[in-house]
Amino acid sequence: MAELPDLTVFAKTLTRLYKGKTLNDLEIKVAKKLNVTSAELKTALEGTTLNQVERAGKTLQFHFGKDQVLGLHLMLRGELKAISGDLPKHTILAFHFTEGKGFAVTDVLKQATTTLSPPIAKAPDALEITETEFLTLLSRRKKNIKEVLIDQKAFRGIGNSYADEILWEASISPLSIADKIPEKQAKKLFRTISKVLNEAIKAITKENGNELKGELRDFMKIHGAKIERSPTGKTIRSEKIGGRTAYYTSEQKLYK
Secondary structure (H helix, E strand, C coil), rough: CCCCHHHHHHHHHHHHHHHEEEEEEEEECCCEEECCCCHHHHHHHCCCCEEEEEEEECEEEEECCCCCEEEEECCCCCCEECCCCCCCCCEEEEEEEECCCCCCCCCECCEEEECCCCCCCCCCCCCCCCHHHHHHHHHHHEEEEEHHHCCCCCCCCCCCCHHHHHHHHCECCCCCCCCHCCCHHHHHHHHHHHHHHHHHHHHHHHHHHCCCCCCCCCCCCCCCCCEEEEECCEEEEEEECCCCEEEEEECEEECC
């Protein structure tokens, strides 16, 4: 699943490639995840100019002319692919712009979700939450810290993969209870969030260049079934937390 760093790079790439171009045709192949009818969506967007693509939490938001905003959540298997000739396999939505340029949203599971005029989220973004807000959030949560980090109703953008990377970097066990983490370590965790996410954004930007590529995980230190040891040589353990696999090592301190 695409997380904050991937989506940040996608948003910048899409803006760079398609900003200022008019959407001539919105080709809808799968309509079950739309919040309006296909006809309503096409009427709202076709003929308008793309002004900007932004990331909001774990979604992309396409800002078109006439104050139209389209939100896109790629869900588990959604991808963005440049159109060259025929549409890619498993296309659910295709954007055809001026000069014959365009891209498709593909999803083998057909779960990627588009929302016209998405509501403003109440939870802060993971790169915008303040230290005070973060510490307050942790002090009120009695769940495992891993579950808190990936709870999009708490704050948005972090998913399963980056939560593991962040917790390892901060030397905190994913099994730690959020409100039991000492303030000093909680502040370190707060700083680590922006450090890990921004470093990932830089790495993905460098790798992707000017192309729409999939999620990049090659640089991850502990999250991955094929990674056996951490950079410090510790054996990587795995355990199900909240229905998802968490990867961690013995060097991460447990607070309970």
